[in-house]
Amino acid sequence: EPEVTQTPSHQVTQMGQEVILRCVPISNHLYFYWYRQILGQKVEFLVSFYNNEISEKSEIFDDQFSVERPDGSNFTLKIRSTKLEDSAMYFCASREPQGGANVLTFGAGSRLTVL
């Protein structure tokens, strides 16, 4: 069964460092998402991306965050200068092409620990 692949599975970084989390969505999917889950809290929407641009973002997704689809397969989340409160599990998701129901397929997540 097709799956969404995320790397790294776990990253530890120092506060203030830049982090890039990578995702390979399902190959024929056109809508991409990042969600995050701070330990013990709910899964929260960060951003959705379609046709090489952001289609919606939450208030969490401030100027420190950016997303990019640098080639035909990868979808990345960059945090420019990490803060302690960025420590969380970050989930990438993708959805089938337009016209399909909103069934998101999630990756296994990338755990980010900011020290």
Added chain:
Amino acid sequence: AQSVTQPDIHITVSEGASLELRCNYSYGATPYLFWYVQSPGQGLQLLLKYFSGDTLVQGIKGFEAEFKRSQSSFNLRKPSVHWSDAAEYFCAVGPYTGGGNKLTFGTGTQLKVEL
């Protein structure tokens, strides 16, 4: 604004016992409802979904959920729990279509299964 409430943070059941996890939602339009499961170290796996039709939906791993519009509920059930069902369960609501639209998750219910 859309919201999801999962009133039970932790539930413990004995193996072989029945299970019901509660979910209440608030949504302005016709909701598209989901249950996801997250096993330790794993990503979010879709258990089942509901948009329209029969209000009792069957999912994977022997789970089912019942949509009750009058109660704004979408409770997850399983007749006989297995030890491998121990995981965290998330209820989510979102639009049926619309690529830029996001899912809103509940805070999750941690299920423990006693042997």
